[in-house]
Amino acid sequence: MEDNKPRIIKKRYIFMAALMIIAGVGLVVIPDFDKMKEAHAEEMLLQIMSDEKVFSTDEIAEMLISGDPLLQLIDVRTPEEFEKFSLPGAINIPLADLLTKDETGHYKWNDALNQDVKTTVFYSNGDIYASRAWSLCTRLKFKNVYFMNGGLNGWFETIIQPKAPAVSASVEEEKLYQFRLGARQYFLGGGVVETAAATAPTSAQPTKKAGKKAGGGGGC
Amino acid sequence: MGPLTDIGVLNSNWELLIALVLGIGFGYVLEAAGFSTSRKLAGVFYGYDFVVWRVFFTAALTAMVGLMYFSYLDWIDLSLIYVNKTFLGSAIAGGVIMGLGFIIGGFCPGTSVCAVAIGKLDGLIFLGGVFIGIFLFGATFPLIEEFYTSGALGSILVYDVLGISAGMFVFILILFAIVSFYLTARIQRKAKPVRY
Numbered sequence: 204m205e206d207n208k209p210r211i212i213k214k215r216y217i218f219m220a221a222l223m224i225i226a227g228v229g230l231v232v233i234p235d236f237d238k239m240k241e242a243h244a245e246e247m248l249l250q251i252m253s254d255e256k257v258f259s260t261d262e263i264a265e266m267l268i269s270g271d272p273l274l275q276l277i278d279v280r281t282p283e284e285f286e287k288f289s290l291p292g293a294i295n296i297p298l299a300d301l302l303t304k305d306e307t308g309h310y311k312w313n314d315a316l317n318q319d320v321k322t323t324v325f326y327s328n329g330d331i332y333a334s335r336a337w338s339l340c341t342r343l344k345f346k347n348v349y350f351m352n353g354g355l356n357g358w359f360e361t362i363i364q365p366k367a368p369a370v371s372a373s374v375e376e377e378k379l380y381q382f383r384l385g386a387r388q389y390f391l392g393g394g395v396v397e398t399a400a401a402t403a404p405t406s407a408q409p410t411k412k413a414g415k416k417a418g419g420g421g422g423c
Numbered sequence: 424m425g426p427l428t429d430i431g432v433l434n435s436n437w438e439l440l441i442a443l444v445l446g447i448g449f450g451y452v453l454e455a456a457g458f459s460t461s462r463k464l465a466g467v468f469y470g471y472d473f474v475v476w477r478v479f480f481t482a483a484l485t486a487m488v489g490l491m492y493f494s495y496l497d498w499i500d501l502s503l504i505y506v507n508k509t510f511l512g513s514a515i516a517g518g519v520i521m522g523l524g525f526i527i528g529g530f531c532p533g534t535s536v537c538a539v540a541i542g543k544l545d546g547l548i549f550l551g552g553v554f555i556g557i558f559l560f561g562a563t564f565p566l567i568e569e570f571y572t573s574g575a576l577g578s579i580l581v582y583d584v585l586g587i588s589a590g591m592f593v594f595i596l597i598l599f600a601i602v603s604f605y606l607t608a609r610i611q612r613k614a615k616p617v618r619y
Contacts, residue, residue, distance in 0.1 A: 212605070220601045226488045227597040230590030233495060307578045309502060 256337060257352040258324055260361045261379065264386040267291055275321040276351075279336045280328060290326065290358070291390075298332050301339055310343075319346040326351035326358075362386050426503055450537055459537040461529025461545055462619040468526050471614040473607035480600050487593050511574025528552070 258266075266274045267290065276293035278285050285295040296312055303311045310316070316323060323340070325333040325348070333350035340348040353361070360366075365383035368376040427433045456478055457463050466472025493499040525531055528549045530538060535553065538546025564571070582592035 212608075216604075220604075223484065223488070223597045223601070226492075227590075227594035230488070230491050230495075231588070231594045233590070307506065307508075 256341075256349055258349050259352050260358045261382065261386075263290070263324065263326075263351050263358075264362050264383075264390070268386060268389050271322075273321050275315070275323045277315075277323060277325045277336070278327070279325050279332050284328075288355070290355075293326075296336075298327070298336055301336055316340055316348070317343070317345045321347065323348045324351055325349070327354050329354040329356055362390065426499060449533070450540065453534055453537045454541060458534045459541050459543060459546065460619055461538070461543075461549075462617060464531070464534060465526060465529040466617065469614070469617075470610050471617045473604075473611050476607055477604055480603070484593070484597055484600055487596070491590060491593060506578035506580065508578050509574075509576040510572055511576060513571045513573065516570070524552075 263274075263276070274292075276290050278289050278293040278295045279298040279301070280295075281297050282295055285293075289295065294315065296315075301312065301316075305311045317340075323345075325336040327333040327336075330350070330353065333354060337348055337350040351357070362383055365380055365387065368380050372380075427437075453459065456474065458475065458478075463472050464475055467475050490499065490501065490504075494501045521531070528535070528545075530546060530549045532553055535546045535549040539550050580589075582589050585592065587595075
């Protein structure tokens with residue numbers, strides 16, 4: 204018994220359905236998605252081997268003194284350490300919090316870290332934590348991320364308590380020493396502090412500033 | 424890598440213009456597919472026309488598969504895409520109201536605007552009802568606010584809840600769609616045809 208209603212299954216339906224099934228199977232069998240978002244190992248090695256990822260303490264001091272508006276210092280130490288001392292204008296994002304996600308599933312610090320306007324410079328006491336923060340952000344392909352070479356220990360050795368160059372030192376070394384002495388004056392507020400610079404008077408103001416920034420999620 | 428406005432390729436002011444262009448295209452396709460006819464839309468519930476089901480399900484699947492492959496090719500960052508938050512109470516109540524309105528009126532909000540655009544009176548009345556509803560909702564919002572935000576689950580995704588990968592979820596949905604297309608076509612074949 205033949206009726207004149209159209210057939211249910213037309214050839215083009217089968218074709219479209221097959222196309223969709225193939226696309227669906229493809230999604231099931233292709234490897235993990237998340238890995239694709241990260242930088243490739245070779246790419247990372249290249250960046251690790253280059254000096255482009257670091258700023259020296261002198262460069263940071265110069266940027267701070269000149270009031271570079273694009274500099275965004277991120278202190279990856281614990282909040283307690285940050286309270287005691289931090290560089291002027293730094294934001295405190297403890298390393299453990301770096302990849303924390305908010306309730307919408309986005310990285311909490313995405314606005315501050317994943318942008319291409321400001322120069323983000325991580326620092327910690329030494330190099331280790333800051334460089335880890337740097338490599339995490341690099342793997343996430345965040346742009347303009349760096350870390351401060353030598354960390355705060357290096358900061359104290361070079362900026363706060365610079366060693367006088369030897370008598371046989373070059374003009375450049377002498378110039379650098381003069382710059383550091385000037386920078387020390389700037390960061391210590393003019394007073395001469397021989398030791399225990401960890402209680403530098405600059406700590407109060409930047410902490411307040413940082414608190415405000417952290418609350419706003421660091422948008423720009 | 425997208426979304427274009429989030430990564431700064433396009434200024435976010437472009438979003439409105441892009442929305443306008445997409446909206447005009449969407450309206451055109453709705454009208455071209457016959458969605459400005461309330462009988463065709465109501466056909467889903469009476470079993471004589473499942474075009475609405477097929478079109479919207481296909482659109483959703485196409486978008487899903489497209490986004491997944493774009494993400495795989497690193498053309499789009501899915502973590503930057505906004506996911507609406509789920510409020511279970513209001514989602515269920517809203518679904519029931521929307522469904523009832525769909526059966527009774529023969530339109531969903533978008534298609535009613537399409538119907539108005541080609542001068543249909545039932546579409547105009549439906550749209551009037553939509554605006555009365557919006558006004559009532561706004562005026563009574565303080566009374567229903569607690570219910571409105573009840574059952575908050577955050578930005579959850581079905582495949583996360585089920586504990587399967589996104590790709591697997593899309594694949595299952597594709598199979599489900601194809602089976603449903605076949606079954607609804609059989610139902611439609613048996614139903615008495617309606618002329619409109």
